[in-house]
Amino acid sequence: MNYFRTFTKGLIKENPVLVMLLGTCPTLAVTTLAMNGLGMGAATTFVLVCSNVVISLLKNFIPKQVRLPSFIVIIAGFVTFVSFMLRSNFPELYEALGVFLSLITVNCIILGRAEMFASKNNVCASFLDGLGMGLGFTLALILIGAIREVLGSGTFFGLSIGDWFQPIGFFSSPAGGFFVFGCVIALVNVLSNYKMSSKKIGCASCPNASACGQAEKGEVAE
Amino acid sequence: MSAIAVIFFGAILTDNFVLSKFMGICPFLGVSKKMNSALGMSAAVTFVMVMASMITYPIYTFLLVPNELGYLQTVVFILIIALFVQLVEIIIKRYAKPLYNSLGVYLPLITTNCAVLGVTILNADNAYTFAESVFNALGGGIGFALALVIFAGVRGRIDASDLPKAFKGIPATLVAASIVSISFLGFGGIVEKIFV
Numbered sequence: 239m240n241y242f243r244t245f246t247k248g249l250i251k252e253n254p255v256l257v258m259l260l261g262t263c264p265t266l267a268v269t270t271l272a273m274n275g276l277g278m279g280a281a282t283t284f285v286l287v288c289s290n291v292v293i294s295l296l297k298n299f300i301p302k303q304v305r306l307p308s309f310i311v312i313i314a315g316f317v318t319f320v321s322f323m324l325r326s327n328f329p330e331l332y333e334a335l336g337v338f339l340s341l342i343t344v345n346c347i348i349l350g351r352a353e354m355f356a357s358k359n360n361v362c363a364s365f366l367d368g369l370g371m372g373l374g375f376t377l378a379l380i381l382i383g384a385i386r387e388v389l390g391s392g393t394f395f396g397l398s399i400g401d402w403f404q405p406i407g408f409f410s411s412p413a414g415g416f417f418v419f420g421c422v423i424a425l426v427n428v429l430s431n432y433k434m435s436s437k438k439i440g441c442a443s444c445p446n447a448s449a450c451g452q453a454e455k456g457e458v459a460e
Numbered sequence: 461m462s463a464i465a466v467i468f469f470g471a472i473l474t475d476n477f478v479l480s481k482f483m484g485i486c487p488f489l490g491v492s493k494k495m496n497s498a499l500g501m502s503a504a505v506t507f508v509m510v511m512a513s514m515i516t517y518p519i520y521t522f523l524l525v526p527n528e529l530g531y532l533q534t535v536v537f538i539l540i541i542a543l544f545v546q547l548v549e550i551i552i553k554r555y556a557k558p559l560y561n562s563l564g565v566y567l568p569l570i571t572t573n574c575a576v577l578g579v580t581i582l583n584a585d586n587a588y589t590f591a592e593s594v595f596n597a598l599g600g601g602i603g604f605a606l607a608l609v610i611f612a613g614v615r616g617r618i619d620a621s622d623l624p625k626a627f628k629g630i631p632a633t634l635v636a637a638s639i640v641s642i643s644f645l646g647f648g649g650i651v652e653k654i655f656v
């Protein structure tokens with residue numbers, strides 16, 4: 239196994255947000271400011287690395303039938319820990335992320351990596367995979383956050399970009415989140431030679447993918 | 461009474477779970493292609509949201525808070541939701557086969573739906589009463605259904621239109637979601653003005 243590639247694939251080639259289209263809820267919700275994107279990314283990366291390592295260590299002890307609830311409880315434990323850390327050290331960020339800090343628990347990226355990677359690979363590879371995917375998530379959030387902050391508030395990481403620019407409130411609103419994310423994906427689409435157009439939204443690497451397939455079959459049956 | 465009405469209609473319109481709180485984006489984008497599946501998914505989500513709120517409220521208020529264990533809410537709530545979804549699946553598979561055939565396929569997806577965990581945590585964080593929690597969940601579920609049904613109609617048109625190559629597929633869907641979201645911005649302030 240090539241450890242270097244395990245680490246770097248999450249950054250660009252299999253970027254969880256921009257290429258795999260996972261974790262769309264926090265991506266849209268917290269990216270009104272670049273700083274919030276960075277904070278959310280760092281918190282998620284921490285949880286992802288820790289849960290990947292622990293799940294990889296426990297992979298031979300968790301019975302297959304109850305693996306999803308077990309994974310979720312492990313992840314929820316680390317999420318609780320992170321929210322303690324943020325509340326005492328970065329209260330402003332804690333307020334800004336709000337309920338989405340707790341919702342890291344159900345972020346499909348974390349459960350997806352637990353199911354697809356950590357439960358099948360050794361500790362070292364799982365650590366690097368979690369770190370790479372987490373950093374890829376963080377980079378995507380900072381990118382979208384920076385675009386929305388510059389256009390919507392006229393600042394960049396809290397620093398004013400000058401009075402000549404009239405901020406456009408639309409980009410700070412929820413609607414602006416969808417719009418900017420759509421445009422960024424369109425850009426990725428062009429850069430990746432239109433690979434995204436043929437892609438279906440979301441759930442390819444989601445642990446519930448098999449159930450999703452069921453849902454689609456159900457549609458056909460109707 | 462008016463507080464409940466504000467919470468209920470607020471959750472449907474101004475603070476729509478999908479379009480302004482960004483909870484449950486995956487099913488919003490994934491299951492909104494056909495009207496039938498949009499309705500089935502929304503019914504399942506609404507049911508689980510309301511039941512999860514009803515179950516977590518007494519556990520949080522009478523068990524966690526008095527013992528100063530409020531910080532365990534994330535762990536406890538997600539476990540309750542996972543157990544409850546499994547239980548519902550087993551029960552309706554055994555006793556209500558027609559219901560299982562129409563809703564059962566959506567149930568496993570709901571454990572990891574942010575809207576369900578989100579509503580229970582919001583109820584706890586905002587210190588809602590039992591009735592307020594239930595109506596927040598009910599409104600959230602109806603708002604989810606409204607967004608999905610509206611968007612299922614929009615999706616049909618996107619697929620039929622001639623788009624620039626770069627925007628084909630997912631980007632166009634997201635931009636359309638943005639436009640639907642703008643229309644919900646128009647409800648801002650209305651609910652509070654009517655009921656207070």
